[in-house]
Every structure is written in structure tokens, then in C-alpha cells.
Amino acid sequence: MQAEIIAVGTELLLGHTINSDAAHVARALAELGIDVFGSCVVGDNAGRLEKALRDGLRENDLLVTTGGLGPTDDDLTRETVARVTGAPLEEHAESLARLREYFGSRPMGVNQRKQALLPRGCTVFANTVGTAPGCAVETPEGKLVIMLPGPPSELLPMLHDSVMPFLAQRQEGAIRSHMVRTFGIGEGDGALLLDGLTAQANPTVATYATDTEMFVRVTAKGGNAHEAAELAAPVVEEVRRRLGECVYGVDVPHLQAVVVDELTRRGQTLATAESCTGGLLASLITDVPGASAVFHAGVVTYANEAKTRLLGVPPELLARVGAVSPEVARHMAEGVRQRHGSDWGIGITGIAGPGGGTAEKPVGLVYIALSSADGTWLRVMRPTGRVMPRAWTRRRAAGHALDMLRRALQGLSVTALRR
Amino acid sequence: MQAEIIAVGTELLLGHTINSDAAHVARALAELGIDVFGSCVVGDNAGRLEKALRDGLRENDLLVTTGGLGPTDDDLTRETVARVTGAPLEEHAESLARLREYFGSRPMGVNQRKQALLPRGCTVFANTVGTAPGCAVETPEGKLVIMLPGPPSELLPMLHDSVMPFLAQRQEGAIRSHMVRTFGIGEGDGALLLDGLTAQANPTVATYATDTEMFVRVTAKGGNAHEAAELAAPVVEEVRRRLGECVYGVDVPHLQAVVVDELTRRGQTLATAESCTGGLLASLITDVPGASAVFHAGVVTYANEAKTRLLGVPPELLARVGAVSPEVARHMAEGVRQRHGSDWGIGITGIAGPGGGTAEKPVGLVYIALSSADGTWLRVMRPTGRVMPRAWTRRRAAGHALDMLRRALQGLSVTALRR
Numbered sequence: 083m084q085a086e087i088i089a090v091g092t093e094l095l096l097g098h099t100i101n102s103d104a105a106h107v108a109r110a111l112a113e114l115g116i117d118v119f120g121s122c123v124v125g126d127n128a129g130r131l132e133k134a135l136r137d138g139l140r141e142n143d144l145l146v147t148t149g150g151l152g153p154t155d156d157d158l159t160r161e162t163v164a165r166v167t168g169a170p171l172e173e174h175a176e177s178l179a180r181l182r183e184y185f186g187s188r189p190m191g192v193n194q195r196k197q198a199l200l201p202r203g204c205t206v207f208a209n210t211v212g213t214a215p216g217c218a219v220e221t222p223e224g225k226l227v228i229m230l231p232g233p234p235s236e237l238l239p240m241l242h243d244s245v246m247p248f249l250a251q252r253q254e255g256a257i258r259s260h261m262v263r264t265f266g267i268g269e270g271d272g273a274l275l276l277d278g279l280t281a282q283a284n285p286t287v288a289t290y291a292t293d294t295e296m297f298v299r300v301t302a303k304g305g306n307a308h309e310a311a312e313l314a315a316p317v318v319e320e321v322r323r324r325l326g327e328c329v330y331g332v333d334v335p336h337l338q339a340v341v342v343d344e345l346t347r348r349g350q351t352l353a354t355a356e357s358c359t360g361g362l363l364a365s366l367i368t369d370v371p372g373a374s375a376v377f378h379a380g381v382v383t384y385a386n387e388a389k390t391r392l393l394g395v396p397p398e399l400l401a402r403v404g405a406v407s408p409e410v411a412r413h414m415a416e417g418v419r420q421r422h423g424s425d426w427g428i429g430i431t432g433i434a435g436p437g438g439g440t441a442e443k444p445v446g447l448v449y450i451a452l453s454s455a456d457g458t459w460l461r462v463m464r465p466t467g468r469v470m471p472r473a474w475t476r477r478r479a480a481g482h483a484l485d486m487l488r489r490a491l492q493g494l495s496v497t498a499l500r501r
Numbered sequence: 502m503q504a505e506i507i508a509v510g511t512e513l514l515l516g517h518t519i520n521s522d523a524a525h526v527a528r529a530l531a532e533l534g535i536d537v538f539g540s541c542v543v544g545d546n547a548g549r550l551e552k553a554l555r556d557g558l559r560e561n562d563l564l565v566t567t568g569g570l571g572p573t574d575d576d577l578t579r580e581t582v583a584r585v586t587g588a589p590l591e592e593h594a595e596s597l598a599r600l601r602e603y604f605g606s607r608p609m610g611v612n613q614r615k616q617a618l619l620p621r622g623c624t625v626f627a628n629t630v631g632t633a634p635g636c637a638v639e640t641p642e643g644k645l646v647i648m649l650p651g652p653p654s655e656l657l658p659m660l661h662d663s664v665m666p667f668l669a670q671r672q673e674g675a676i677r678s679h680m681v682r683t684f685g686i687g688e689g690d691g692a693l694l695l696d697g698l699t700a701q702a703n704p705t706v707a708t709y710a711t712d713t714e715m716f717v718r719v720t721a722k723g724g725n726a727h728e729a730a731e732l733a734a735p736v737v738e739e740v741r742r743r744l745g746e747c748v749y750g751v752d753v754p755h756l757q758a759v760v761v762d763e764l765t766r767r768g769q770t771l772a773t774a775e776s777c778t779g780g781l782l783a784s785l786i787t788d789v790p791g792a793s794a795v796f797h798a799g800v801v802t803y804a805n806e807a808k809t810r811l812l813g814v815p816p817e818l819l820a821r822v823g824a825v826s827p828e829v830a831r832h833m834a835e836g837v838r839q840r841h842g843s844d845w846g847i848g849i850t851g852i853a854g855p856g857g858g859t860a861e862k863p864v865g866l867v868y869i870a871l872s873s874a875d876g877t878w879l880r881v882m883r884p885t886g887r888v889m890p891r892a893w894t895r896r897r898a899a900g901h902a903l904d905m906l907r908r909a910l911q912g913l914s915v916t917a918l919r920r
Contacts, residue, residue: 097527100520233712292518368778379802382798382800468630
């Protein structure tokens with residue numbers, strides 16, 4: 083099955099909203115083995131949307147639209163899809179009842195009511211979060227148009243709970259896809275290590291990089307689920323073997339989830355002391371549901387005085403070596419661990435920029451320390467030689483801290499000066 | 502001038518990378534008064550890219566491509582644009598020299614060298630961050646194709662420092678665009694308040710919403726810069742007047758920037774005590790360059806014991822009313838302010854979910870307190886009636902905290918129980 087994604091909305095076209103929906107939909111389709119051959123954005127303009135739909139239906143078996151299902155006059159997707167597929171809009175009783183329930187005692191405008199108008203004969207996907215339902219319409223030629231609401235908080239549950247099961251039933255064969263996630267290896271080095279693997283056709287092996295991590299997706303197609311799984315497994319193992327200790331997990335959402343999971347399994351706790359990352363590390367960890375069992379407290383000590391009062395970093399040390407130093411990072415990690423009686427302590431101090439750098443301590447220099455009852459490890463993040471954005475330096479430093487703890491928890495070398 | 506954005510990359514099509522480049526380019530073009538009529542994504546496939554370029558050139562005056570300029574065999578944009586525009590690739594001496602400088606003593610592969618191949622007669626945009634330069638090629642018909650590198654860290658400086666000045670020279674007339682930013686008003690209510698304004702043609706007034714904020718963009722076109730500015734100013738004032746105290750700023754990046762700016766101007770300081778937001782508030786504030794002057798310390802007190810030790814919340818209070826209560830929020834805000842000797846203190850306690858909710862204290866219930874020498878204010882965030890994602894509740898709670906402080910600093914009603 084070949085698909086195209088059509089995102090609808092002038093706010094997307096003008097760049098006021100970043101089109102994350104297309105990525106969510108594309109990933110879901112890939113999981114099902116549906117090839118996405120194109121993706122486009124059209125503004126809130128019925129003529130242009132109609133052209134995109136007609137062009138898309140000529141070349142593809144499936145179109146997925148996102149957005150344009152709301153109550154305002156700008157929302158034109160429903161009407162336009164109805165016109166293109168030839169299925170007239172009808173009021174859907176169950177969706178209208180849901181809308182009424184959503185508004186409860188509040189008045190429901192006539193505009194709101196139009197959200198219950200859906201193409202005749204479509205399969206309706208209920209909106210469990212917002213107002214506009216989604217649906218799948220089949221054209222007379224047997225092609226499919228799926229309409230989904232624009233807000234990601236509404237699109238995501240609908241996509242995973244309703245659309246994917248609906249599409250999975252229609253798919254022949256099966257696909258098995260795994261994501262191998264790494265920290266500490268670049269895409270260039272990763273490609274060299276995976277040489278030969280990335281050229282094969284089934285399973286496919288592809289690398290992806292964000293600004294702090296590299297991922298490898300292994301996707302196998304088989305006649306049935308078992309066959310696809312059997313094809314994928316050895317290749318995933320080979321990828322793991324080649325990338326070694328940089329692999330922090332397969333099919334896990336992110337590094338912080340692995341860390342929270344490992345800590346939970348051992349019944350251990352963590353406390354953090356952050357300077358340049360300013361709470362980002364604590365925020366990443368506590369964004370994982372259930373983090374409260376392993377994360378009791380963290381401190382953000384921007385000022386030297388706070389480093390002394392909350393962590394016991396000696397003022398004379400701060401005066402002698404400066405706040406951005408390996409010694410202070412170590413004191414922060416040890417101080418926060420001891421004061422909170424946790425098993426692990428992390429200390430981060432550095433210069434995120436854009437100001438505050440010197441020749442001796444340039445922007446981008448960050449020291450990260452991990453402390454346990456067994457000792458304290460240190461990593462140094464050195465400037466890249468180019469001026470990196472403040473947010474990049476902060477994200478990368480938080481990533482290093484998580485990776486150090488992950489390695490320690492997995493019994494691997496934490497790499498760097500062990501005290 | 503009418504434009505289309507073509508993003509190149511299989512990783513975008515598969516959704517492994519979110520297409521933020523298109524948003525960056527669209528916003529830059531809008532600033533220049535260039536209308537973006539379409540935006541699409543094509544994979545790393547020369548045939549499909551060639552079709553997208555030829556289709557795009559038929560209907561538009563300007564195409565902007567992002568991505569596909571790197572050193573690997575997948576990077577096909579340069580060759581394809583050269584073929585479509587009829588300008589053969591030639592080695593650009595200055596770009597080659599830059600590449601050599603970039604690699605320094607490291608070996609430079611033959612693949613890297615191809616990045617200095619550019620269409621004959623193009624205007625070259627130097628890459629100050631990475632390896633691949635961008636460029637603008639004029640077709641024999643006088644249309645423009647601009648190629649930009651994919652990584653946002655490379656694209657953004659090139660876009661603002663080179664491409665916008667280049668395009669501005671070619672534009673007739675001028676555009677002036679302002680963004681009015683609000684907190685605490687929904688898009689539906691905003692649209693009602695702006696009734697009449699959003700229908701006019703010049704300046705245009707358009708609303709945009711994220712999951713926590715609503716923005717209003719006012720865009721005026723004039724014969725020259727002065728004329729455009731004169732047209733825009735009274736409409737911006739009218740939007741401000743109608744939306745009232747919910748407006749936290751015009752042409753400001755975000756709420757935390759306004760808060761840091763106001764605190765800096767007054768020479769005042771802030772300390773934060775977070776439970777359910779887990780460091781997100783501190784992280785937002787410290788993401789603002791220069792935050793260190795106003796933010797000395799913050800604590801993340803997930804466990805009750807940490808609330809007592811780091812903030813002095815009485816254990817008997819925690820036992821009596823529970824951690825998620827107005828009293829504890831107030832104690833947290835006052836405790837963190839007093840212990841750090843700051844002018845302002847914020848305390849947040851709530852249930853972000855998905856677990857931990859009860860009938861009495863459901864997921865989504867958050868108390869936010871702001872403390873100063875003048876007293877303590879409290880806001881309550883009640884569940885929406887639907888299950889909202891953990892990240893949404895956290896972002897929204899941090900937004901409320903920032904908005905309370907912003908209102909207090911701007912001398913407005915902080916809304917809610919003043920003690």
C-alpha cells in the first residue's frame with residue numbers, strides 16, 4: 083500500500099506551527115509496512131486542498147489528512163473530502179452525542195455541531211480528547227482517505243488506538259520494525275560500523291540522527307508476523323553487536339526511560355544538582371511516568387552561594403578553581419547524594435552561553451559527575467570548535483549525565499577519570 | 502512573489518525527523534512578504550525530487566529546498582537542481598577552501614569535496630556551522646531556486662544572515678509583521694474578541710494556538726517599510742486592547758523571556774520549588790540567556806521528606822492535608838523564597854498522572870503559589886474533564902506559574918485568592 087500525508091492548515095504553511103503530525107502518521111504507517119511516498123502541506127483553501135486530494139488519489143492507495151476538522155469556517159477538510167470521494171456528509175448520531183457530552187452544561191454552538199457531519203458510510207474514529215472525530219472513507223475505486231484532527235494530543239490516541247488497528251486488518255503480510263537507540267556515537271561513525279547492513283533490502287537498516295543521539299531502524303517484511311519477527315531478530319542483534327556499549331536500548335522511548343526503569347528495578351534512588359542545565363535533567367527524568375519512585379529531589383544551583391548552601395561546596399574551592407571545574411562538579415554530585423541519602427548523585431556545571439565564556443573556560447565546556455557509594459566518575463564535554471546554541475549544550479550535557487548513569491547501572495565502563 | 506518549500510529527505514518522509522526546517526523557512530519568507538502557497542516533503546529519490554521541482558517551478562516564482570546537500574550518495578539535491586535549472590555544477594573555489602579549513606588536519610574524503618560543487622552562476626551562501634554551502638540559482642525564466650542545508654543549526658544562521666538579505670533586495674514593497682502573545686485565553690474566546698479584525702485584508706490578523714497559549718499575528722503590506730509599519734501599529738494596539746491583560750508581550754519569544762526581562766530590569770530574583778513539574782519551570786527560565794542574574798536556585802522536591810528538609814514544609818501539614826494541597830503549595834513558595842533570600846518564590850504541587858489520582862484529588866489537579874514580601878497568591882488548575890497527557894499538565898502548570906509572576910511584575914491582578 084502506497085500512501086501520502088496531506089497536512090491542512092495555513093498555520094503550518096506559514097510556519098507558525100511545526101508539522102509534527104506528519105511525522106507521527108508516517109511513523110505509524112511505517113510500522114504497518116505502508117510506504118509513504120509523499121507528504122505535503124496545504125493552507126485552509128478548499129481549491130488547493132481539492133487539487134492535493136485528487137492528485138494524491140491518482141498516485142496512491144491511501145491518503146491521510148491531518149487538520150481542518152474543527153468548528154471554524156477555516157476548517158474545510160470534511161467538506162472537501164466528501165466532494166472528492168463522492169460520499170455526502172451526514173450527521174453521525176453517536177458523534178453528536180459525544181459532542182453534547184463534551185460540552186456538558188456549556189452551550190454548544192451551531193459551528194461545533196458541524197463536527198458530527200461525516201461522509202456517508204465512513205468508519206468513524208472517536209475523539210477521546212477533543213471534539214472533532216476522525217474517519218476513513220473508501221472511494222468507489224477502493225482507495226482510502228483517512229481524516230484525522232490536527233492537535234497532536236487528539237491525533238495521537240486516535241492514530242494508535244483506532245487507525246492502526248483499522249489499517250492493520252487491511253494489510254497483507256506483516257512488518258516488524260525495531261529501533262536501536264544509541265548515545266555517544268555520531269551518524270558518520272555509525273554508518274561505517276554498519277557497513278554492508280544498510281545496503282540490504284529485507285530487513286532494511288537505516289540510521290537517523292538527532293542533534294544528540296543516533297538511532298538505527300531495522301524493518302523486516304514477512305508473509306506473517308512470525309516470519310517478519312524471525313527475519314528482524316538476528317539483524318537487530320548484529321546492529322547491537324557492532325555498535326556495542328553505545329546502544330542504550332531497543333524499542334525504548336528514550337534514555338531517561340531506560341534510566342528510570344533500571345533504577346526502579348533495583349529499588350535505587352537518584353538526586354541531581356544542576357547548574358548550566360538549570361533543571362533540564364530533573365525535568366527529563368520526571369517526565370517519565372513513575373519517576374517519583376526513584377527521584378526524590380533535585381536542586382538547581384545557579385549561584386555559587388546556592389552551591390555552598392544546598393550542596394556543601396566549599397566557598398574556598400569555588401574561589402580557587404571556579405564554579406566550572408571538575409572539582410566542583412564532583413562536589414555537587416557527592417553533596418546532593420549525601421544530603422538526600424540517595425544511591426546516585428549527579429552534578430553538572432558548565433557554560434551554556436551565549437555569554438560567560440573565557441579563553442580558559444569557553445562556551446560549551448561542561449563537567450558532569452556521577453557519584454555513588456563506590457566512587458565518583460567524571461565526564462568533560464569540550465566545545466566543538468563552533469559556537470553551538472545554548473539549548474544544544476544543555477540537551478547534550480543532560481544526555482551525557484543520563485548516559486553515565488545508564489552505563490553504571492548496566493555494569494559498563496562509565497568512561498573517564500574514575501576517582 | 503509566490504513560493505513553495507520542498508524538504509528533501511527520506512528521514513522526514515518516514516517521520517524519523519520532524520520537518521522544522523519548513524516552518525523556519527516559511528516564517529522567514531512571511532517576514533519578507535513572500536506568500537508560501539505549498540510545502541512538501543520528498544524522499545532521497547532523484548526522480549521524485551525532479552518532478553517536485555518541475556511542478557513547483559511551473560506554479561511559483563521561488564522554490565526553497567532544504568536538505569540533501571551533504572556528502573553521502575543519498576544527497577541528490579545539488580545534482581537535481583542543476584539538471585532542472587540547466588546550470589551545470591562547477592567546483593566553487595571559495596567553498597572548497599572553506600571545506601578544507603573545516604576539516605583542518607583531519608582527512609577530507611572525496612565525498613566531502615562534492616559539497617563544493619555548485620550550479621554555475623549561482624549566488625553562494627556560506628555555511629558558518631557545517632560543511633555544505635547553500636545557494637540561489639536563477640532559471641532562464643527568471644525564477645529562483647534556493648538550496649539550503651537540512652540541519653537546523655546550519656540552516657538557521659544561513660537563512661537569517663544570507664538568504665533574507667538576498668531576498669529582501671529583490672522584493673518590491675515591504676511587510677511588517679507583529680506577533681501578539683497571550684496566556685490564559687483560548688482560541689475560541691480569542692476569535693470572538695477579535696471579531697471583525699480577522700476579516701480585514703491589510704493588515705491581516707490571524708490567530709494561532711499551541712496547547713498552552715494563543716498568538717495573534719498582525720501582518721501589514723506597504724509600499725515601503727515606513728508605510729507598512731504605520732499600517733500595522735494601530736491594529737496591534739487594537740488587538741492588545743481587546744485581549745487585555747492576557748497579552749504578555751508583542752514580538753517576544755515566550756513568557757519566560759518576559760519574566761526574566763522584567764526581573765532583570767528591577768534587579769529582582771526568583772527561586773522555585775517544584776513537585777509535579779519536576780524541574781520544567783526552572784529549565785524554562787534558565788533556557789533564557791542571562792537568567793543567571795535573576796535565578797539563583799531552585800529545588801525539585803518530589804518526596805514529602807524533601808519538601809520538609811529543603812523547604813520547611815511541616816510534616817504534620819503534609820500528613821493532614823496531603824502534598825497536593827493549597828497549603829503545601831503556599832508553604833513551598835514561601836519556604837523557597839525565604840531560604841534563598843529571593844524576592845519571589847514559586848511553589849507547584851499537583852498530580853501530572855497517569856497514575857496517582859484519586860476521586861478527591863484527580864489527575865490534572867495542580868496548585869501553584871507565588872510568594873513575595875507582599876503576600877502569597879494561589880492558582881488552582883483543575884482537571885479538564887478529559888485525561889490529558891502528563892507532559893501537557895506539566896507544561897500548562899509551568900505556564901501558569903510564569904503567568905502569575907508576569908502579572909505580578911506588570912502590576913496586574915494575579916487572579917485568585919490573595920492571602
